[in-house]
Amino acid sequence: MTQFEKPELVCPAGTPASLRTAVDAGADAVYCGFKGPTNARNFSGLNFTKAELSESVKYAHDRDAIVLAAINSFPTAGRTDLWKNSVDDAVELGLDAVIIADIGMAQYVAREHPDQRLHLSVQAGASSPEAINYYVEQFGVKRVVLPRILTVAEIKRVHDAIDCEIEAFVFGNIGMMAEGRCSLTNYVTGVSTNMDGVCSPASHVEYEPDENENLTTRLGEFAIDCISCGETAGYPTICKGRYDTAIKKNYYAFEEPISLNLTRLLPDLIKAGVTALKIEGRQRSRAYIRSVVSSFREAIDAYAAGDEPDISQLIALTEGGKETEGAFKSKTWR
Ligand code: SF4
Structure with a gap:
């Protein structure tokens, strides 16, 4: 060495x-x-x-x-x-x-x-x-x-x-390696990472349990993940949510945690x-x-x-x- x-x-x-x-x-x-x-x-x-x-x-x-x-x-x-x-x-x-x-x-x-x-x-x-x-x-x-x-x-x-x-x-x-240029959170919450210093403000985060104890995570009006019972999850950000896209269902379309x-x-x-x-x-x-x-x-x-x-x-x-x-x-x- x-x-x-x-x-x-x-x-x-x-x-x-x-x-x-x-x-x-x-x-x-x-x-x-x-x-x-x-x-x-x-x-x-x-x-x-x-x-x-x-x-x-x-x-x-x-x-x-x-x-x-x-x-x-x-x-x-x-x-x-x-x-x-x-x-x-x-x-x-x-x-x-x-x-x-x-x-x-x-x-x-x-x-x-x-x-x-x-x-x-x-x-x-x-x-x-x-x-x-x-x-x-x-x-x-x-x-x-x-x-x-x-x-x-x-x-x-x-x-x-x-x-x-x-x-x-x-x-x-x-994140998505776009420092100073990411506007995902502005789009969803109206609060800006770059101008307000906040990505995914806690005031806009909601967790919605279902009967099987899965948790749907919402940011503003958008569902950004669904966490299965027993699964560990970090703080929800849009870039690390799981989405259904035309290519694939329920996957990390931007970036994995x-x-x-x-x-x-x-x-x-x-x-x-x-x-x-x-x-x-x-x-x-x-x-x-x-x-x-x-x-x-x-x-x-x-x-x-x-x-x-x-x-x-x-x-x-x-x-x-x-x-x-x-x-x-x-x-x-x-
Ligand atoms: S959404 Fe992801 S890439 Fe964009 S500011 Fe938040 S943590 Fe960074």
């Missing part, structure tokens, strides 16, 4: 308690958002008030971890002050970087807070060197979070042609030039965060020392017990 420099382990936190858990489990960096629509995980009960974020930044910094503010949804006309205020608050609180998707907000950060470290969110969907270098040249972006549509070989080619760091997702939910798990590809990713490894899941429980973060901490440390890590625990944490290396290795498209 080749030894390598340790990459930064970037972990999710939906609450102050999760942030402390992630830091204690070995995160180098934790990303989180303010309450409200300014970030792409705007679920009830999640995210931070300004006071909570202030305490959380102190907690992380006292333990040599950094905190990144995800302000990565897209403001609509008349609402931009909310996003600008979030940026101002993040700067005031000493966040180590702000993660931006909207090009106007990138300009706002560059103009009003030129010393603030700026990362380009996966939601910006920048996957070509030309697009990434535009953000670097115009706004001083220091890191791009790459969309999950590139192979490792393509990441290497991007790395060789850009002037900023690369952060890549390595574990967690994987499955988790991205790139543990085995970590050495290849590092060699390709990835400097930060991102775990998805700000909506996840503290127990999940603790297990995934500590497993990745061990895996990175083992690889860096030239050893083979034990990743069996991570497989148990994947959605539906199923994992994929997605486009990074061998994604097949329908």
Whole structure:
């Protein structure tokens, strides 16, 4: 096994308690958002008030971890002050970087807070060197979070042609790989992933049992799955529903419930030039965060020392017990 420099382990936190858990489990960096629509995980009960974020930044910094503010949804006309205020608050609180998707907000950060470290969110969907270098040249972006549509070989080619760091997702939910561009939930609920930060809002989810204890899952007016008695199911999203189509009945027409798990590809990713490894899941429980973060901490440390890590625990944490290396290795498209 080749030894390598340790990459930064970037972990999710939906609450102050999760942030402390992630830091204690070995995160180098934790990303989180303010309450409200300014970030792409705007679920009830999640995210931070300004006071909570202030305490959380102190907690992380006292333990040599950094905190990144995800302000990565897209403001609509008349609402931009909310996003600008979030940026101002993040700067005031000493966040180590702000993660931006909207090009106007990138300009706002560059103009009003030129010393603030700026990362380009996966939601910006920048996957070509030309697009990434535009953000670097115009706004001083220091890191791009790459969309999950590139192979490792393509990441290497991007790395060789850009002037900023690369952060890549390595574990967690994987949707239709259309970050910043998915409108399925808008169509069904009127609430937008990209502008309101919510996919499949809980207020629109209904479960309808039948006499055999099967559960039909509805989102808005649409049935998106039917779960048999005893079958395990994740949180319902349209992209992972089962549908009857002209080709086939009752099948995952878009994407199966499955988790991205790139543990085995970590050495290849590092060699390709990835400097930060991102775990998805700000909506996840503290127990999940603790297990995934500590497993990745061990895996990175083992690889860096030239050893083979034990990743069996991570497989148990994947959605539906199923994992994929997605486009990074061998994604097949329908
Ligand atoms: S429907 Fe799926 S791909 Fe679209 S935003 Fe929701 S989780 Fe992502």
